[in-house]
Amino acid sequence: MRGKRAKKYRKLMHQYEIQFSFREPYQVLLDSAILQETAQKKIDLVGRLKGVLGGEVKPMITQCDMRHLYNAKPKDEQLILQAKTYERRRCGHHELEEPLSSLECISQCVDPKGSGTNKHRYVVATQDPKIRAALRKIPGVPLVYVSKSVVILEPMAQATEEQREREERAKFKMGLKGRRGGADANQKRKRDDEDEGAQEHGTESIAAESGGDARPQKKKRVKGPKGPNPLSVRKPKKRQADGPREGEAVKPKPAKTNETRQPDENATAASAAEGEELGKRKRKRKHKPKGDGGAAPEEDADTS
Structure with missing residues (x-):
């Protein structure tokens, strides 16, 4: 069996499993016509059915079809033993x-009460086109037949597709009702209320024992503009007390030239000369009188 066809059959049987609860081993109801066809073409029917359905199978035959094999002409004893x-x-x-x-x-085995349901979840393998046409009207009946030595699984019939869509819509509506506040939502709300009540009772008992209020205070969330990401913001550089900042170039001090030094030296020399002149004082020297002439004493200049 080719890969594309096998993948298609796996998806189809998966849909039957989801919608109609088919399980392994699959109960395959065989008729006498398909047994005679596979015996004539020497096909291992059970092995092919395992590959087509993608799992273990349980082949079954009705009492009426068994009697058809006994009444067949020519009578095939080996086929009867196999059946x-x-x-x-x-x-x-x-x-x-x-x-x-x-x-x-x-038809009576698949739908005994005529309610249009495959009660026992049979997979029907038949070579009679009339049987397949009648069973397509019953939803959830996989049909298998042989065509040119190839075992084929029919796609879903129209009745099966319509029922599958109805069930999907019903599930969707139930999901919407549950979201709006159905039974599941009420039960969940009730469980949440019970949990909150038990939590409050525990906090009250702790507060009574400790003599204070032990209820945890919820931190209020301040709404406002969000700041930048702290990981993407560049950190500010710290200024050094004794030296320049990191990355800042050290500026050299300007050297003193002779022109700038000369006025300083002249100023110091002038100030020193003024100090010496202030420190010098003129003084008069008085001489003793000589003889009786009564001449006035001469003033000698102070030579210093």
């Missing part, structure tokens, strides 16, 4: 003188 190894589906028609046709027998 005896399959599980016998008791259709309740064994008391009749003549067996019912495969169409009537299989």
Whole structure:
């Protein structure tokens, strides 16, 4: 079996599993026509069914179809022995003188009450096109047949597709009702209230024991403009007390030239000269009188 067809069959059986609760081993209801076809073409029917359905199978045959194999001309003893190894589906028609046709027998086995449901979740493998046409009207019946030595699984019938869509819409509506406040939402709200009540009771008991209010205060969230990401903001550089900032170039001090030094030296020399002149004082020297002439004494200049 090719990969694309096998993938298609896996998806199809997965849909039957989800919507109609099919499970392994799949109960495959066989009719006498498909057994004769596979025996004539030497096809391992059970092995092919495992590959097509993607799992273990349980082949079954009705009592009426078993009687059809006995009444077939020419009679195939080997095929009868092979059919005896399959599980016998008791259709309740064994008391009749003549067996019912495969169409009537299989239709009654699949839908015994005529309610339009595949109660026992049968997969029907038949070579009769009339049987397949009748079973397409019943939702959830996978149909298998043989075409040119190839075992084929039919796609979903229109009745099956319509029921699947109805169930999907019903699930969607139930989900919307639950969101609006259905039974599940009420139960969840009730559980939350019970949890809050138990938590408050525990805090009150702790407060009574400690003599104070032990309720945790919720921190108020201040709404406002959000700042920049702190990881993307550049950190400010610290200024050094004794030296320049990091990355700042050290400026050299300007050197003193002779022109700037000369007025300073002249100023100091002038100030020193003024100090010496202030420190010098003129003084008069008085001489003693000589003789009786009464001449006035001469003033000698102070030579210093």
